[in-house]
Amino acid sequence: MIILYGSYARGDWVRDLINGYHSDTDILIILNKAKYKGHATLNLKDRIYARLKRKGVIKDQIIPYDSRISIILESIEEVNRQLEKGRYFYTDITKEGILLYDSGEFTLSEAKDLPWSEMKEIAQDYFEQWFNKGKDFLDGVDYYLKNDRYAIAAFLLHQATESFYNTILLVFSNYKPKLHDIEELGGMAKNYDNELLQVFPIATPVQKKCFELLQKAYVDARYDKNYKITKEQLLYLIERIEKLKEITERICTTKIGR
Incomplete structure (x- = not known):
């Protein structure tokens, strides 16, 4: 499951080409199993970034005309645990995020709203x-x-x-x-x-x-x-x-x- 969240999902991103101010593109990737931990997570993220760079999505330049891509990798077990606790980083993503890809292998728990x-x-x-x-x-x-x-x-x-x-x-x-x-x-x-x-x-x-x-x-x-x-x-x-x-x-x- 891949979810776009943050300013690009909400529609309030910023791109100031003159001064180099720009919002990041924030992506949450939810995995079926928690097999990527520690260095394994970093290695997977590096592979994702390398592929995006080869595709020309990410470019090296002094003035960043393209938005920086920020990726978070989490297992479905961890995401659902945090949703059930009402951890509002995750609950906000389920409310405001845009689903980009769904394998259909799992579902998100209902988010708990804290007072x-x-x-x-x-x-x-x-x-x-x-x-x-x-x-x-x-x-x-x-x-x-x-x-x-x-x-x-x-x-x-x-x-x-x-x-x-x-x-x-x-x-x-x-x-x-x-x-x-x-x-x-x-x-x-x-x-x-x-x-x-x-x-x-x-x-x-x-x-x-x-x-x-x-x-x-x-x-x-x-x-x-x-x-x-x-x-x-x-x-x-x-x-x-x-x-x-x-x-x-x-x-x-x-x-x-x-």
Whole structure:
């Protein structure tokens, strides 16, 4: 079963060719068995992306005229378990998503609707946990920046970015994937507010390079002695992540307080 969800399913996608802002194309692929886990899942996703690239659906370019494709793979057992719990990331997909392909081998469970009071309490707990974690990471950057420890500063910026995106995902959908890819996390978070499209513009080579350094910082800033990032690049990223922090706080508190 293949379901299109997110902005392209709702009809509120954004394509700004001049600045390089664009909504992701979000796809949920539901498998009959949970045989793809861990590295097996990553390998299958890589094979799907490779095939899309060969077909010309995905292209490499500085200014992304084509929408990035984001794929989630789940077993029918896991999806139905989450629907029966009322996990609203999945319930929203069943309500708003567009069915692209159905093998007819299985059916989705009826979605449980949680009362808003319970959803609000869950969202508040997640906000306090993850937003504060993001602020702590961001606060720690200054120490390493002043002491010329640029790689560690970049790692903390990655962690702050990841935490703010997780805040948004958990507050709005009660779901976050088990990954550290901030490009993929950001693509998912953008579904809940189009202003997030402007946080990390990649319309110029300089902007694209800075984001690539941030993306690589989760591993390379800790383990690769050849990882290099300049003070100017860090200051630019701090400015962008402060913007992400401001948007995160505003949209999440509005969501919780409505």
